[in-house]
Structure formats: structure tokens, C-alpha cells
Amino acid sequence: MIFIALRYLLERKKQTVLTLLGVFFGTMAYVGVSGFFVGFQGFMVQQLVNNAAQVHVEARKDYLTEHVLDGPFFGKDWLHAFWVSPPAGVEGFQEIQNPSQWYQRLAADPRVEAYVPQLSAPALFTLGRNSVGTTIMGCDPKKQARVTTIADYMIAGKFTDIAVGGNRIVMGDELMKRLGAAMSQTVMATVGVNPVPVPFKVVGRFYSGSRGLDLQAFAAISDIQRTNLTPNQVNEIGVRLKNYQDADTMARTWAMSSPERVESWGDQNANILSVFAIQTALRFSMIVTILVVAGFGIYNILNMTVNQKRQDIAILRALGYDAFDVIMLFFSQGMIVGVIGGACGLACGYLLCAYLQTIPFMVATPSNPQGHLHIALNFKIFAQAAFMAIFSAALASILPARAASKLTPIDIIRIGG
Amino acid sequence: MSIVAEHIGKAFGNPPVRILSDISLTIPDGDFVSLTGRSGAGKSSLLYVLSSLDSPTEGRVLIEGVDITQMSSKQLHATRNVKIGFVFQFHYLIAELTVLENVLVPALKLHQEVSRRPRAENLIAKFGLSDKMNRYPRQLSGGEMQRVAIARALIMQPKYLFADEPTGALDTINGEAVMSILQECNTKDGTTVIMVTHDPDFAKMAKRQIRMADGRIISDG
Numbered sequence: 001m002i003f004i005a006l007r008y009l010l011e012r013k014k015q016t017v018l019t020l021l022g023v024f025f026g027t028m029a030y031v032g033v034s035g036f037f038v039g040f041q042g043f044m045v046q047q048l049v050n051n052a053a054q055v056h057v058e059a060r061k062d063y064l065t066e067h068v069l070d071g072p073f074f075g076k077d078w079l080h081a082f083w084v085s086p087p088a089g090v091e092g093f094q095e096i097q098n099p100s101q102w103y104q105r106l107a108a109d110p111r112v113e114a115y116v117p118q119l120s121a122p123a124l125f126t127l128g129r130n131s132v133g134t135t136i137m138g139c140d141p142k143k144q145a146r147v148t149t150i151a152d153y154m155i156a157g158k159f160t161d162i163a164v165g166g167n168r169i170v171m172g173d174e175l176m177k178r179l180g181a182a183m184s185q186t187v188m189a190t191v192g193v194n195p196v197p198v199p200f201k202v203v204g205r206f207y208s209g210s211r212g213l214d215l216q217a218f219a220a221i222s223d224i225q226r227t228n229l230t231p232n233q234v235n236e237i238g239v240r241l242k243n244y245q246d247a248d249t250m251a252r253t254w255a256m257s258s259p260e261r262v263e264s265w266g267d268q269n270a271n272i273l274s275v276f277a278i279q280t281a282l283r284f285s286m287i288v289t290i291l292v293v294a295g296f297g298i299y300n301i302l303n304m305t306v307n308q309k310r311q312d313i314a315i316l317r318a319l320g321y322d323a324f325d326v327i328m329l330f331f332s333q334g335m336i337v338g339v340i341g342g343a344c345g346l347a348c349g350y351l352l353c354a355y356l357q358t359i360p361f362m363v364a365t366p367s368n369p370q371g372h373l374h375i376a377l378n379f380k381i382f383a384q385a386a387f388m389a390i391f392s393a394a395l396a397s398i399l400p401a402r403a404a405s406k407l408t409p410i411d412i413i414r415i416g417g
Numbered sequence: 418m419s420i421v422a423e424h425i426g427k428a429f430g431n432p433p434v435r436i437l438s439d440i441s442l443t444i445p446d447g448d449f450v451s452l453t454g455r456s457g458a459g460k461s462s463l464l465y466v467l468s469s470l471d472s473p474t475e476g477r478v479l480i481e482g483v484d485i486t487q488m489s490s491k492q493l494h495a496t497r498n499v500k501i502g503f504v505f506q507f508h509y510l511i512a513e514l515t516v517l518e519n520v521l522v523p524a525l526k527l528h529q530e531v532s533r534r535p536r537a538e539n540l541i542a543k544f545g546l547s548d549k550m551n552r553y554p555r556q557l558s559g560g561e562m563q564r565v566a567i568a569r570a571l572i573m574q575p576k577y578l579f580a581d582e583p584t585g586a587l588d589t590i591n592g593e594a595v596m597s598i599l600q601e602c603n604t605k606d607g608t609t610v611i612m613v614t615h616d617p618d619f620a621k622m623a624k625r626q627i628r629m630a631d632g633r634i635i636s637d638g
Contacts, residue, residue, distance in 0.1 A: 312511050315511070319523045320499070321526055410465055413465075
């Protein structure tokens with residue numbers, strides 16, 4: 001039947017080409033749009049999982065709610081407590097309670113690639129008349145460089161120089177610009193609870209492209225512990241995993257067995273991930289709409305063809321072709337259009353993505369030196385596009401094909417076709 | 418082996434309109450039967466029932482001893498493909514296929530288009546259409562298209578050939594040519610031919626004439 005189906009398609013070239021173009025553009029659009037969105041999302045996820053720890057452990061601090069102290073004060077014999085001045089504040093810990101237990105657990109876990117103990121404190125940097133309030137992170141630079149990609153973002157100096165000794169600091173590019181600082185200059189830092197400003201020498205400068213990160217500063221953990229008047233204190237541990245997709249599961253597991261707050265990179269960026277989810281839903285609905293319209297094109301053409309070919313159907317049934325053969329005659333026409341249109345759409349979609357990758361689109365950053373669009377060219381996108389093209393063609397074809405198979409030759413012959 | 422009709426009746430519509438009433442006949446192999454009568458006598462309806470294109474409201478039709486009204490769709494279509502040939506007043510050629518391809522359509526069903534090609538070419542040559550083998554129906558005359566339709570009906574060497582007014586749309590010369598082909602099929606190949614015709618001259622060319630009126634056989638001989 002494919003032989004006759006091909007003849008039908010070739011006989012009305014214009015209609016066939018127009019219908020094919022519908023599937024072609026729909027498929028190409030899916031590959032291009034998905035490549036763009038998935039590529040962008042992948043780029044953003046890489047930024048999220050590389051710029052900061054994939055699992056973040058920090059000393060728990062909970063905001064006190066109005067009724068959090070009802071039980072401790074009144075035991076079980078109370079219905080409702082009305083507070084004249086309800087309790088307020090933050091309860092929790094200033095540091096991780098048993099860091100050495102954490103270190104043992106993380107060192108023993110085969111899923112953990114690296115971890116870094118950190119002391120994070122608010123800091124006020126002053127240089128001349130300029131002051132900037134930000135966060136200073138105390139860490140072991142070698143361990144920090146294994147957990148995040150901060151060392152790759154250095155544009156002056158070396159990240160490990162902070163461990164040389166003597167209050168050395170590496171600053172983000174944005175922080176240095178706001179302070180008006182330069183390499184090898186000394187800035188005054190008021191760190192945490194210590195009201196006395198302490199000099200720090202700038203030995204490095206980094207630029208990540210992320211404004212929040214570029215406003216931060218890093219120093220040796222021992223320097224920050226001393227400056228903050230909290231010797232040996234660790235209030236955060238950053239963890240890098242061998243597979244970042246395990247982060248959610250591992251964060252939940254660790255949170256259940258420790259007093260600390262344990263969050264995955266996904267928890268910390270839930271708003272960004274929800275935007276991605278919306279993008280994905282929009283992408284699917286847009287492309288499905290395009291392919292549904294293309295499918296309607298196939299449906300209309302085949303419906304017209306069935307009406308025009310009633311005499312052919314009658315004679316084929318008289319010559320021994322049964323209902324299934326008639327279904328295949330029309331179904332295969334739709335599928336030929338769907339497969340060819342889909343295949344051409346995939347090929348041109350690939351070329352479109354390859355071209356998009358060469359377009360300069362954003363400011364060059366260390367993680368994206370060329371400043372080009374990140375386009376995803378993965379098999380899953382192509383497989384989805386091919387499936388949707390074929391599925392929409394199949395669905396659009398089967399209905400007219402079944403209608404054609406229900407026509408009886410005698411009815412057509414009696415009324416003269 | 419033969420075609421046997423037992424108490425065939427046909428009615429359709431609501432309220433039912435009776436088209437055929439209690440028709441019984443036997444058509445032995447090798448016979449050439451013409452069905453004649455006025456318009457509305459039920460000739461074509463009887464032809465369609467005997468050939469399996471339509472089903473009777475009452476009675477049964479046996480072809481080679483098998484009740485075709487009880488056949489599965491698969492068996493019925495296989496029988497039509499191999500044992501039965503049809504020629505209608507309208508040629509019903511597929512416009513997108515050439516003459517040769519149209520003739521080979523029945524063979525395509527069984528993937529015999531290669532093995533049956535010599536026979537197709539012979540039939541086309543026999544009907545004087547050798548030089549038009551690769552032409553499309555729109556490039557042929559009415560008589561030529563009807564000859565192609567007959568070649569298509571004969572490609573599978575059917576035992577039975579049902580023709581419904583095969584000369585109805587043709588001029589005298591082409592009509593006679595078609596009748597000549599049908600006679601040759603019957604006498605030389607032994608094909609059983611059942612033909613509906615209005616033309617009394619063509620009806621007489623058959624070995625047996627069955628006259629019908631008001632859905633009944635009024636004479637058979």
C-alpha cells in the first residue's frame with residue numbers, strides 16, 4: 001500500500017509539501033527552543049552547583065514564633081496561651097556542634113568528593129572613606145578549591161595565597177571596585193562580634209560573573225577565627241558530591257540525624273529551579289501546540305483525500321484489499337509526511353542549534369569565556385522531537401484512515417462513486 | 418464447482434424496500450450468463466449479491482460449495498482477490514498509476530507484481546494497448562480505459578468474472594470489442610462470466626440469458 005500511498009502524495013505535490021512543512025517547522029522549533037532552554041538551564045545549574053557547595057551544612061538558627069514556648073512553660077494542661085508580649089528572637093547555635101563527627105562522616109561517605117569547614121561572618125571593609133558591608137568566608141583554600149570553582153575565577157593572584165599567613169584576603173571584583181581597592185593594598189575589616197578593625201592585605205582578585213559571589217571575600221579560616229574572637233569555631237561545612245543530583249537525597253538524610261541545618265543546592269535555589277520548571281512547561285505547551293496544528297494539517301488533507309478517493313477505495317475493496325489495507329493506504333500517507341518532515345526538522349534543528357552556539361550573546365565570564373549561548377544538543381531532545389512528530393502524524397492519520405476503512409464498496413458503486 | 422444462489426432476498430431502507438425476492442439459481446463453471454431486464458428489475462443487485470460485494474437479506478450464496486455469506490472478511494477478500502474479477506460500467510482506474518501499474522494492482526496485494534508482470538504485459542498487448550503501457554488513465558480514451566479495467570480483472574486468472582454494464586459507457590465499436598474480449602475469456606480460458614446488460618444484442622452474445630423483473634427471475638435460458 002505504501003507504493004500507492006507514495007503515488008497519492010507525489011500526485012499532489014503542493015499539498016504534500018505544505019503539510020510536510022508544518023511537521024518540519026514544528027520539529028525544528030522543538031529542537032531549537034529546547035536546545036536553547038535546556039542549554040541555558042544546564043549552564044545555570046552548572047553555575048549553581050559549581051559556584052557554591054552542593055550540600056551546605058550550617059549551624060541551625062530558628063526564628064522564635066509566638067507559641068514556641070507554650071509547652072515548656074505550661075506543660076500539657078493548657079488549651080491556648082495568650083501572650084501580652086509574645087516571645088521573639090532567634091534560638092539556635094553559633095557554631096556546628098560536633099564538627100569532627102561531620103568530618104568523619106563525610107570522609108567515610110563514598111558519594112562525597114570533598115568537603116571544607118568554613119567560618120562565615122559579616123564584615124565591614126573600609127578603605128579610606130569607602131566602606132562596604134559584606135560576608136567574609138574563612139576556609140582552607142585547598143579544600144575550598146576542591147568544593148567550589150572559586151580558584152578558577154581568579155583574575156589576579158592565587159587563591160591559595162590566603163593561607164600563607166598574616167591576614168591575607170582574596171576579594172571579589174565587585175567588592176574591590178566598590179572599595180576602590182587594588183592588589184597588595186591593605187584594607188581594614190571589622191569582622192563579626194569584634195568591634196576592632198583588623199588590617200587585611202589583598203593578595204588576590206576573582207571574577208565569577210555572579211554579582212553576589214563577587215561581593216564576597218575569602219581568607220584563611222584561622223585568620224577569621226582569630227579576628228572574630230571565636231577560636232576553632234566552624235559554623236558551615238561545604239560539601240561537593242561525585243554526583244550533584246544526589247544532593248537532595250543526601251541533604252534530607254543528613255538533616256534527620258543532626259541538629260544542623262542541611263540544605264542541598266536545590267533547596268537554596270528553589271526559586272530558580274521553579275522558574276526552570278515553568279520554562280519547561282511553557283516550552284512543551286508551545287511546541288505541542290505547533291505540532292497539534294501541524295497534525296490538523298495532516299488530518300484535513302487526509303480527510304479530503306479520503307473523500308476524493310472513494311472510487312479508488314471501492315475498487316480496491318472489490319479487488320480483494322480489506323479494511324486493514326485501506327487503513328494502511330491512508331495511515332501510511334500521514335506517517336510518510338510525519339517521518340520525512342520530522343527527519344528534516346531534526347536535521348535543520350541540529351544545524352540551527354550549531355549556528356546559535358556561535359552567536360555572541362552575553363558578557364564573557366570565566367565560566368563562559370566566549371560569551372556565547374549555551375545550546376543543549378543532547379539525544380533526549382532529538383528523541384522527544386522525533387516522537388512528537390511521529391505521534392502527532394500518527395494520531396492525525398489514523399482517524400481519516402479508519403473512516404476510509406468503514407466505507408463499503410457497494411455503497412460507493414451504487415451511488416456512482 | 419459453480420455458483421449457487423438459494424432463495425436470495427434483498428431489502429434495504431426503512432421502511433424496507435424489497436429489491437430481490439426468493440431467487441434461486443445455479444451457474445455452472447464455464448457458463449456465460451447475461452442478466453437483463455428493465456431499470457429497477459434488480460439485475461445489478463443480484464450481481465452484487467452473487468459476487469459477494471453485497472450480502473443478501475435472506476438466503477445464501479455458495480461459491481465452490483462455500484457459503485460466502487459466512488466467510489470471514491479475510492477469506493472473503495482473499496477470494497475476491499484470486500478467484501473473482503470485476504468490471505463495472507465505470508472503469509475505476511487509479512489515476513495516479515500507469516496502465517501497467519493499474520493492471521497489476523490485484524497482484525500487488527499478494528506481492529506478485531513481479532511474477533505477474535509478463536501476464537500483465539501480454540494482456541495489455543492483447544487488448545491493443547502496448548504503446549500505452551506507461552501512460553496514465555487521463556491520457557486514454559473511454560474504450561481504452563475499459564480495456565485496461567478488463568485486463569486488471571483478468572490479471573489473477575480468476576475463475577469468475579462479474580461485469581456490471583461493461584459496455585454502458587462505450588460506443589458501439591468499443592462495446593463490441595469489450596464483448597469480444599469477454600467471450601474469448603469464457604471460451605478460451607473457461608472463465609465463468611456473469612454480465613448485467615441493457616443491450617439485447619449483447620445479451621444474446623451470452624450462452625444463457627436470465628431476464629428479471631421486479632426483483633424476480635421471469636425467464637432463464
